[in-house]
Amino acid sequence: MAQDVNASEMSSDERDARLAAVLDALTSQVAAGDSIRWDDVAAQHPGLVAELKELWAR
């Protein structure tokens, strides 16, 4: 997962596209039996981590 350079400056569509890609990656990770390392997600995607956690009921 590439780091979000400037998440706050993304348009809504760009943000959703990025969010969708990261959600896909995390879902695949869980399907493969790995747990999500939220600290890493927060570091790589600071502008998306709050919603990702919410989608994951964290």
Add this chain to the structure above:
Amino acid sequence: MWPISDQTQELLDGAKQGDAEAAGQLLDRHRDALRRMVDMRMDRRIQQRVDASDIVQEVMIEANRRLGTYLENPVMPFHLWLRQMAKDRLIDAHRRHRGSGKRSVDREQANVAPAAMDRSTLELAAQLCDPEMTPAAAATMQELQKRFQAAIEELDEHDREVVLMRHFEQLSNSDVAQALGLTEPAASMRYLRAMRRLRKLLGGTNEEDDTP
């Protein structure tokens, strides 16, 4: 859920070279996943009339008959090819038994919940929650399961389908895109929208634009 591995490719190669045993093993190793996929999508009314194992068996027979053609030109991964045949048969079964006849299942019973949802929702609930949940959190899982079942049933068909594919069948985004005829970005966006709606139905605080 689907047995996607190097062994599948070896069996495909063997079947292409005329190895009947490889062809048999290839079909056999997909039988359980196919059964589960069918179970998830048969509502209880249909299951009173149609045996899921019959649908699976019909798919196996059709796959065996068409395997040579598939191997000559495998337009999609083998598991997607099988599930497409199953999907077509499910649509036929629902069409036949939910039609307008006097004894259509719609007149018999109102319960439309997929038959396999009971056990599967618990798995999805677990996937969407902290895997290291406390005993107290685990104790609420049964209630959560009920909420999940209600929420999933409330999703529209497109959203429910993508959630089933990603979480229950554990298909990749690439598989979902191919199976639904979407680009990969479009498939991942559909999944995001479905998850937002599911979360909203479960009482999350997420705000979203409901425009499809």
